[in-house]
Amino acid sequence: MAGNIDRAALAVAVRAALEYHCPGSRTELRGSLARGTADAFSDIDVDWTVPDSPFPDCLTGVAKALGTVRPVESLRCDPDFYRSDRRRLLFVRFTGVSLFWRLDVDVRTESVAEDPHYDVRNPAARARDDEWSPAASALANAVGVIKAVARSRADEAHGLLNRGFARIDEDDGATGDWFGDVTRLARAAARHDSALADLAARVEELATQRAGREPN
Known part of the structure; x- marks a missing residue:
């Protein structure tokens, strides 16, 4: 890993x-x-x-x-x-x-x-408000979602996603398509803070990798 x-x-x-x-x-x-x-x-x-x-x-x-x-x-x-x-x-x-x-x-x-x-x-x-990045926190939530899914903790993943979207004032939330949800959250975070674009891309790549390992 x-x-x-x-x-x-x-x-x-x-x-x-x-x-x-x-x-x-x-x-x-x-x-x-x-x-x-x-x-x-x-x-x-x-x-x-x-x-x-x-x-x-x-x-x-x-x-x-x-x-x-x-x-x-x-x-x-x-x-x-x-x-x-x-x-x-x-x-x-x-x-x-x-x-x-x-x-x-x-x-x-x-x-x-x-x-x-x-x-x-x-x-x-x-x-x-100008001393921290809500988008960075949202990306941390996105990584947390991937962990939670890998550990079969659906309720935890659901909460992390919803809080992540809320941090950046996005009208979006968990759908149960975990890795699709993570991708949307990562892209939304990058839109809110362009300095995090590279990190967001890595989170999205990680979600894609994990999607191929988790059971349907």
Whole structure:
């Protein structure tokens, strides 16, 4: 699925790079990789706890730090925590790594490390409309749909599609033709944000590839 890339080794290298980048910080692997239940579609989830004082400095240059592991294709922040004073949720795609294997880094300061609800639904922490790309989120949903279908989770795929179209204000939704739906969502996202045209094309190609592998 991803050439000769070892996902577990990638996760180890990511954690080491983050801890080196921000002295005094610590990381922990989360999700299915940590539980030993990962499948071929599982992404990489990492918690990164940093000291309170250097929190902004730790965030600065994080793409460069991760780039010592592999070239970073994109790094974006969840809009819900974009302006949080003590938390970020980062989504990272590495060049040459499967779209399924996105790196999600939940960054929190020591003072809120044990509070999973910190700044959840806090409007002051949320990004302005011009500080994030709804189309990028819609494409992430499209990849999620492909995963959900591969895992035989139709309800999850249905919800991801509908939320993806809603993010970009498209009057469209799930029809049950999963890969046709993903293609429409990817193309709509590219229309909304032309900078994402290449990524949208890759998502569409991935949907086409998976369509030939899934049972009718």
